[in-house]
Ligand SMILES: Nc1ncnc2c1ncn2[C@@H]1O[C@H](COP(=O)(O)OP(=O)(O)OP(=O)(O)O)[C@@H](O)[C@H]1O
């Protein structure tokens with residue numbers, strides 16, 4: 280199992296020693312680095328309480344796609360009158376900004392892309408019924424900006440380096456608790472948003488991070504760890520009441536708004552349309568997770584991140600092109616992921632991060648993606664000269 | 674934060690005591706606007722705020738972003754700790770002048786104009802289609818839970834809350850009205866979005882009658898009253914996973930719906946029957962209802 284290698288690995292222990300020397304307030308983090316400390320959660324089933332699941336209802340989906348569309352567009356028009364400025368744009372603008380101003384939606388959206396999107400969402404199990412697939416995609420496009428941050432500013436006394444140490448630690452906890460990938464992306468999004476609005480001392484950073492992960496789990500997971508288990512993972516630096524108080528505080532400042540469309544969903548969607556190979560997808564997933572550690576990346580839209588890592592991954596791996604592959608890539612590229620400058624900035628940032636990943640202290644992601652299950656993507660030789668490669672293409 | 678809430682929102686009057694708590698009209702001291710405050714007491718356990726509450730409130734917040742004209746605005750959410758075991762979650766809504774119950778009571782003696790009813794129904798269906806396509810069931814539609822602004826705009830209220838409450842219902846002996854419940858709920862069979870269509874059908878009839886269509890006194894009585902109108906369904910339509918047997922009810926033939934809703938026109942009656950269909954799988958959906966001939970009919974307006 281990948282995890283064993285990961286816990287045994289030396290870099291992890293070193294990392295925490297160094298992090299500890301560097302930043303005294305984060306003192307308790309080192310305790311989580313040893314395998315004895317993690318193990319109970321992994322093996323002890325009693326720490327995981329099953330969450331009461333609502334009965335799964337089979338929703339009525341007998342509606343024709345066309346009537347659906349008219350509804351969505353109908354109320355879009357309502358919206359557009361007074362909210363044109365707040366980031367809500369019409370479908371054709373979202374997809375093809377260059378075609379802005381054309382009247383007929385039906386004529387604009389190539390049915391091929393629509394078909395591919397529906398198939399992909401269905402394959403990825405992101406929808407319950409195909410009838411609503413296109414609506415769901417439009418909804419993803421429309422709402423992705425809502426909880427993305429306007430700037431990368433951090434609270435005072437809090438540096439990008441501190442942030443990455445915290446994120447790196449959360450990535451480890453997330454893996455130990457066997458959570459879904461979506462949970463990690465949501466947790467980091469909640470953390471980024473909380474940091475913007477909550478006044479938190481460095482001493483309480485770890486608590487804030489853990490609470491964000493806990494809340495993300497409440498939203499996404501079927502099995503929830505007990506709070507006492509989480510306190511244990513923080514070496515009992517904080518008490519249960521402290522954690523629960525922080526939970527309420529975070530919910531309040533976020534006004535219970537936990538909606539976030541993870542970039543991972545866009546990545547899998549684009550990759551599926553583009554018929555990317557498993558290796559390209561793993562590489563892209565690795566790069567996407569690296570983006571969580573980069574403070575500069577919090578301002579980018581999920582779709583921008585997803586599109587950029589997919590591009591970068593293809594450039595790194597340099598797989599021989601096939602006519603079908605190129606055609607599929609063209610189709611996927613017709614979804615406008617963002618301005619060229621934004622895409623290039625993301626690619627440069629992440630190419631740099633990936634090239635140095637093995638030397639960094641925050642290397643949980645590097646280790647996670649060096650396993651056979653992930654096709655060893657983080658140790659791929661192509662990552663070393665990626666900067667040069669990028670120079671060529673820019 | 675308790676202070677935060679009580680300072681920002683200054684209670685003006687009690688609007689209504691629902692089954693789960695009291696709704697207050699209050700003034701937002703920052704904006705001067707009127708709001709409706711509604712609190713739920715949530716039992717917290719070892720793991721903090723229950724997952725169901727976290728998810729449902731998050732869902733309400735998400736739907737809020739769509740700004741749908743037929744859904745009441747959720748303006749704010751506050752959480753206050755009352756004790757170690759209890760947290761009060763307060764939802765702050767825009768205040769709407771009246772609910773549909775009051776609106777119907779205030780209607781002129783001659784009743785609502787057919788065009789008015791058609792308009793109210795179209796708005797109701799739009800709101801419902803929106804909720805359903807976002808995978809939200811209302812589950813407690815009745816005139817008290819449908820708000821109507823002084824301009825005649827319909828706004829669904831209380832949606833999604835049903836699920837927040839139901840997780841904590843054991844604490845309050847809840848008497849929720851039976852009159853708008855569909856057969857599958859009365860039979861305790863599985864149910865989904867068609868429940869709301871049934872309730873809306875009952876409300877549709879009530880707009881003409883200005884009194885409820887089926888006023889049962891118990892679940893069995895309620896089902897009996899329904900079957901007296903729509904007739905006893907065939908054996909294969911009766912759900913198999915329920916304790917109450919079809920044999921329990923007399924074999925009745927459907928009666929003309931116009932016996933109960935005399936003022937309704939032909940197209941309206943046809944739509945009403947599609948909504949009051951026993952089998953939830955055969956019941957019309959909100960989106961299909963919007964396409965129904967009843968709503969295309971201009972004559973109703975004259
Ligand atoms: N936003 C609002 N603006 C104005 N009045 C409202 C608003 N929300 C609710 N009300 C009024 O308060 C009454 C009671 O509220 P509501 O029905 O939502 O309570 P409840 O606790 O959900 O009870 P129940 O579910 O049994 O109906 C409603 O019938 C309605 O008249």
Ligand SMILES: [Mg+2]
Nearest residue numbers: 691817818831
């Ligand atoms: Mg109510």
